[in-house]
Amino acid sequence: MSDPYKPLKDAFSRFATGVALAGCVGPDGKPVAITVNSFASVSLAxxxxxxxxxxxxxxxxxxxxxDSYSINVLRADQQHLSERYALRAPEPFAPEEYEIWETGAPVLKDCLAAFDCRVVSRHEAGDHVIMVAEVLKFRAAAGRPLLYFARRYATGPEIEE
Ligand SMILES: Cc1cc2nc3c(=O)[nH]c(=O)nc-3n(C[C@H](O)[C@H](O)[C@H](O)COP(=O)(O)O)c2cc1C
Incomplete structure (x- = not known):
C-alpha cells in the first residue's frame, strides 16, 4: 500500500539537518535516548x-x-549511535558512555555538542509534542557533524573547538 504522506515527507526531507540524541531518565531510573533531527535553538536570553x-x-x-532532557549532537563518525537510537527498545547508554551534569539527564561524554536542559513547556502539535527547555549547561567540541538529508546521512565540514 502506498504511503499517502510520501510527497509531504519527501518535501520535508529536503531540509538538511544535523542529528542528535535526546536523552532523559526513564521511569526505571535507566537512561532513555532517541535519535532526533527536529532539534532547534530558540532563544538566547x-x-x-x-x-x-x-x-x-x-x-x-x-x-x-x-522534567529534563539532554541534547547530544552527533559527529559524522557516530552514525552508528543515530542508527542504534532510531530502533525500538535500543540498549540504554552504558554507564561509561554518559555523565550527569545539572539536571540529572544522561549527557553523552563524547559528541560534537551537548546541552543539559530543564523542560519549561510542552506544546501539542498534531501527532508530535514540542518540547521546549532551558539550557542550564552546555559544551561544544571540535569535529565534523553528522548530517541528514533526503533520508541519507552525510558528513559536514570540520569545525575547530
Ligand atoms: C535521522 C532521524 C531523525 C529522527 N528525528 C526524530 C524526531 O525529531 N522526533 C521523533 O519523535 N522521532 C524522530 N526519529 C525517529 C525516532 O528516532 C524513532 O522513531 C524511534 O527511535 C523509534 O522508537 P520506537 O520504535 O521505539 O517507537 C528520527 C529518526 C532518524 C533516523
Missing amino acids: PPLVLWCIERRTSSFPAFMRA
Missing part, C-alpha cells in the same frame, strides 16, 4: 531549545514524565 517527539514512539511516556 533565556537560552531555550526545542525538539519534537512523535506520540507513538516507545520513549514518548518517558519524555512526558521527565
Whole structure:
C-alpha cells in the first residue's frame, strides 16, 4: 500500500539537518535516548531549545514524565549511535558512555555538542509534542557533524573547538 504522506515527507526531507540524541531518565531510573533531527535553538536570553517527539514512539511516556532532557549532537563518525537510537527498545547508554551534569539527564561524554536542559513547556502539535527547555549547561567540541538529508546521512565540514 502506498504511503499517502510520501510527497509531504519527501518535501520535508529536503531540509538538511544535523542529528542528535535526546536523552532523559526513564521511569526505571535507566537512561532513555532517541535519535532526533527536529532539534532547534530558540532563544538566547533565556537560552531555550526545542525538539519534537512523535506520540507513538516507545520513549514518548518517558519524555512526558521527565522534567529534563539532554541534547547530544552527533559527529559524522557516530552514525552508528543515530542508527542504534532510531530502533525500538535500543540498549540504554552504558554507564561509561554518559555523565550527569545539572539536571540529572544522561549527557553523552563524547559528541560534537551537548546541552543539559530543564523542560519549561510542552506544546501539542498534531501527532508530535514540542518540547521546549532551558539550557542550564552546555559544551561544544571540535569535529565534523553528522548530517541528514533526503533520508541519507552525510558528513559536514570540520569545525575547530
Ligand atoms: C535521522 C532521524 C531523525 C529522527 N528525528 C526524530 C524526531 O525529531 N522526533 C521523533 O519523535 N522521532 C524522530 N526519529 C525517529 C525516532 O528516532 C524513532 O522513531 C524511534 O527511535 C523509534 O522508537 P520506537 O520504535 O521505539 O517507537 C528520527 C529518526 C532518524 C533516523
